[in-house]
Amino acid sequence: MEKEIIVQKFGGSSVADIDRIKNVALRVTAYKNKHTDIAVVVSALGDTTDELEALALKLSQDPPEREMDMLLSTGEQMSCALLAIAIKELGFDAISFTGSQVGIKTDKSHTKARIITIDGKRISRAFKENKIVIVAGYQGVTSNDEITTLGRGGSDLTAVALAKALKAKVCEIYTDVDGIYTADPRIVKEAQKIKTITFEEMLEMASLGAQVMQARSIEVAKRFNIPLHVRSSFSKEEGTMIIKETEKMEEIAVRGVTCNKNEAKITICSVPDKPGIAAKIFEEISKQGINVDTIVQNVPHDKLSDISFTVTKADLNKAIKATNAIGEKIGAGEILEDRNIARVSMVGSGMRSHSGIAAKMFKTLADNQINIEMISTSEISVSCIISQDLADKAVKALHKVFKLEQI
């Protein structure tokens, strides 16, 4: 009988201290039996990565990226060795590997490398010796034997790529929440854990504010159709399965409500209504490496219109500077900024076949005296920018009207 392979990924908070590492060792070994091989991917212990970064920043405002990769990759090497020690202490055989040892080959983009190939041979050999394999997440190696890291959230990526290389049945992402919810349970106490969700829905939810996994890893899982299981490292309950869309799933129109309070709105008043003006503005902003999200342009009035757009709060100052510069050049009026906004979104692949979701959303907000400042839609989501003070109220109302507690 062919053995089944599971990839399990444990984040930094799951291995933050010795007791948690022991807990992870217990979790991992509970799944190991003669029919199942396990490859575990670990992040650095707790805040190690941030602490190492802080050390480097004390030496240089702009530390060389190659050296940052040398430095930061030690965090995962440390935690994978410690986990191997903890697992062996439980009487199971285990072996830890760095990204380099396990043949995770990347391109040469230090601090944000992309995985090119994974040579699963060394892991397969360890599996044949019935060993549990622990792999340092977040890191790889170039063809020149240079250590690289994959950027924030990189351990998820290691896990998904490994699952693909090993033809794993599932890639389990252990985290400090026990799954994906119909809304943030801290806001909506009736929020339900979602049993299954499609890659597209999860991608949409991630980009709209659900913090559980980074979009990049979900995209890779989607591309190679690797089922993800997001679950808690502190409980044995099943979490949320992220899978390819099935026919049955389409019956549910709305999967969840998300809320992102991390954006700010910039408005350029009295922009001359001439062709090419919007292009000029957003070209300038994009040159600064700033991502713009929703854009709204008013109907022009006296050949002048207002243009509003959102950026992340982190980018706001840079964006205001760029907007002021271009505003002056094109002869626009005042530049306004508003940090007190929130993006509330409904997500669900069923929207494709169910009409009226947007209308029902707008009506719900209106019924609750919540003014909609901007609207944007995708194939499987509708988002409204509203006042941040009213965001929780909006999420609660939408969750109720769309009966998400009954999912």
Add this chain to the structure above:
Amino acid sequence: MEKEIIVQKFGGSSVADIDRIKNVALRVTAYKNKHTDIAVVVSALGDTTDELEALALKLSQDPPEREMDMLLSTGEQMSCALLAIAIKELGFDAISFTGSQVGIKTDKSHTKARIITIDGKRISRAFKENKIVIVAGYQGVTSNDEITTLGRGGSDLTAVALAKALKAKVCEIYTDVDGIYTADPRIVKEAQKIKTITFEEMLEMASLGAQVMQARSIEVAKRFNIPLHVRSSFSKEEGTMIIKETEKMEEIAVRGVTCNKNEAKITICSVPDKPGIAAKIFEEISKQGINVDTIVQNVPHDKLSDISFTVTKADLNKAIKATNAIGEKIGAGEILEDRNIARVSMVGSGMRSHSGIAAKMFKTLADNQINIEMISTSEISVSCIISQDLADKAVKALHKVFKLEQI
């Protein structure tokens, strides 16, 4: 003109924090110019190695050695990346390497590996690009790409082996003392820094209690005739050169006085005076992995003799247990232990040609009412085991009588 190569090694206390790393960066770059290439070997930051070891011991009483090497090798990787960042910040080009990247191949003895070869190619390439090269000390890699460590003091060994591979002019060992002294300056305030000392003398002093460098690295330096320069990382003064013996050096009979308070004495009373008894005793003790130093057997009396020997204090309990067992078997009498001893030694290659050193030493101790419990000699040293309470008095007296303050 051929460029000159210097290898510099900085220990853990030299890179214990950010300010010290900056200081090391200043020290290193002060030596870099167009005629000189520098390879720097660093230990882990401060107590990192001990801290990592303590973490592992919380997970297992007896952590697997392979995983310990994975874990402990991160300390040096961290410090070499940080030093590279600090050096680049000063406007010099630098690049850090792990032991594996720089081709430090070892055997497979995890936690105490021996260096087999060093492939200097990657370093030579970096030198051609005028880079300062930083190498993680204490670590290597096996032919199977397994990470190994070289045991305590391993960074010194990395530096010496690297100096050999790169044909360096000198291997500078930076430490928290500024050289080798004629006696411990904390005991003898007139103690003088020794300008030059032979490998043999340094080996003898290291084994007799001078803590500056481990014997293993000195042996390698001696074998390949690599001049060592032991100096302070906190001052620019010259330290002590450790070199091959020269004719001129022989004129000095005694190089220094050392004192080792780290031994204990075991006495087996009333041992039957039969052939092979001593062999039996020390075979049994050696089986336990305990190194015995000085051994003294009394002249037998009524066919019974007392046998005394010294072991390190760390090994004492184990040694007492083994001695009790064998004592019973051979029908010996009481087993006594004495922790209150010290080994005071005179060291100097000149002893080979100067007679009377031992006699002068014994007379000095007698003049000071210091009883000699055991004596041992080598070609270039004389050691006396005395009461630990009198050790400092003995060292001071010997330093004065042998006029070491005039060296």
